[in-house]
Amino acid sequence: MPADMRDGAGDFSAPQSRSSGALIRAWRGRALLTQEELATKSGVNVRTIRRLENDAVHRPRSRSLRLLAEALQLDPYEQALLAAAATSAGSADKAAHAKDAGDDAETGDGRQAKATAGWRAPRQLPRGVLRFVARAGELAELDALLGPRADEAGTRICVVSGMAGIGKTCLALHWGHRARAWFPDGQLYVNLKGFGPAGDAVDPRDALATFLEALGVPPRRIPEDLPARAALYRTILADKRVLIVLDNAGQADQVTPLLPAAPSCAVLVTSRNALTGLIATEAAAALPLGLLRPGQARELLAARLGAARVAAEREAADAIVARCAGLPLALGIAAAHAAAHATTLAAVAARLAGRGRRLDTLDAGDPAADARTASATPAIGQGGTRTRYAPNSPPSLDPGPAVRAGPPLGR
Numbered sequence: 001m002p003a004d005m006r007d008g009a010g011d012f013s014a015p016q017s018r019s020s021g022a023l024i025r026a027w028r029g030r031a032l033l034t035q036e037e038l039a040t041k042s043g044v045n046v047r048t049i050r051r052l053e054n055d056a057v058h059r060p061r062s063r064s065l066r067l068l069a070e071a072l073q074l075d076p077y078e079q080a081l082l083a084a085a086a087t088s089a090g091s092a093d094k095a096a097h098a099k100d101a102g103d104d105a106e107t108g109d110g111r112q113a114k115a116t117a118g119w120r121a122p123r124q125l126p127r128g129v130l131r132f133v134a135r136a137g138e139l140a141e142l143d144a145l146l147g148p149r150a151d152e153a154g155t156r157i158c159v160v161s162g163m164a165g166i167g168k169t170c171l172a173l174h175w176g177h178r179a180r181a182w183f184p185d186g187q188l189y190v191n192l193k194g195f196g197p198a199g200d201a202v203d204p205r206d207a208l209a210t211f212l213e214a215l216g217v218p219p220r221r222i223p224e225d226l227p228a229r230a231a232l233y234r235t236i237l238a239d240k241r242v243l244i245v246l247d248n249a250g251q252a253d254q255v256t257p258l259l260p261a262a263p264s265c266a267v268l269v270t271s272r273n274a275l276t277g278l279i280a281t282e283a284a285a286a287l288p289l290g291l292l293r294p295g296q297a298r299e300l301l302a303a304r305l306g307a308a309r310v311a312a313e314r315e316a317a318d319a320i321v322a323r324c325a326g327l328p329l330a331l332g333i334a335a336a337h338a339a340a341h342a343t344t345l346a347a348v349a350a351r352l353a354g355r356g357r358r359l360d361t362l363d364a365g366d367p368a369a370d371a372r373t374a375s376a377t378p379a380i381g382q383g384g385t386r387t388r389y390a391p392n393s394p395p396s397l398d399p400g401p402a403v404r405a406g407p408p409l410g411r
């Protein structure tokens, strides 16, 4: 075995504390490659490899590191280690950093559309709603807030807030799918369950473990404690363009550990709370979601039931629109009821008009569309919505005992 191949082979003790040169040497040894063979496989000049392994390069080019990582078949955890080691070696030289960033930019205007080489992008966004309506202004606002911007120094964060059933998740997923091309390195999604029964809320430590696995970190390499998990997560995302959707966040502290630091990433949070803490401390943008206007509500009904059916029963459709008071969840359930029971819109409107009628009398049997998961009465706390849904605004929909007995929505 040639000397340069034996050198460092198999020695993986405390990889976190090793220099980038030592890491490359060790991984080359593991791959049973000589420096010349690695040069041929990676396309990186053999002299550069030699100098990198001797830590004689104080500002390793990200392109060279990427080519070596591919040739050495490093997993995302190892890639992150190498990037971190190379960055700390070069951090004394700010100019070097700037040049390195320049190198990345050189890899193409393709920066916007091309995924990082060798990266298997996670695609975790659940399916969006099939017939999405309205919200054009909010979608444009999200484009402006979370789309790529050259001058940004940190991660772009936006909090979509509003009462239960107003369409926060729908909007986040619809926008996330629409904006996919801006995030070629992937989309991460977690339902943080911040408003379910007590004890259901997802611990950010668990959310990080799921994200790290999705980012390719083998489970045995996921650190135990929260700060170490968060640090590894930030390291892996440091040069990636990833969208992170944090759905149903209860409190700011459920979100904070899940925030990457990279300006190339964007985070879309949904919450029934305004999460003003996050807006204050993390410079997150606020996007409060209001109720649908009557025209938009009719559009939702028409999208679900067909324009002809809504036009044929215009008065009944208007009555449903009025009784659902612009709440998409209520409109969706009313439409589902009309479709599932092949009943007239007039009959649906009559049910909704009944005294003491509850939303769950319109439940079409789909737990995901169970009206009891949402309340049509409480407005969200901390002034998070533009439009408050007043308890007695006509006509009010009684959400049923399961909701009335539940925790207050505005925490």
Ligand SMILES: Nc1ncnc2c1ncn2[C@@H]1O[C@H](COP(=O)(O)OP(=O)(O)OP(=O)(O)O)[C@@H](O)[C@H]1O
Pocket: 129, 131, 132, 133, 134, 135, 162, 163, 164, 165, 166, 167, 168, 169, 170, 171, 248, 270, 271, 272, 300, 328, 329, 330, 332, 373, 374
């Ligand atoms: N823009 C929209 N177009 C079509 N349907 C919509 C739209 N927004 C919401 N809906 C309907 O309303 C239902 C409730 O929306 P969504 O689940 O997004 O509410 P939410 O604000 O996230 O509620 P929660 O706080 O309970 O999570 C959806 O399942 C969908 O059927």
Ligand SMILES: [Mg+2]
Pocket: 168, 169, 170, 247, 248, 270
């Ligand atoms: Mg939701």
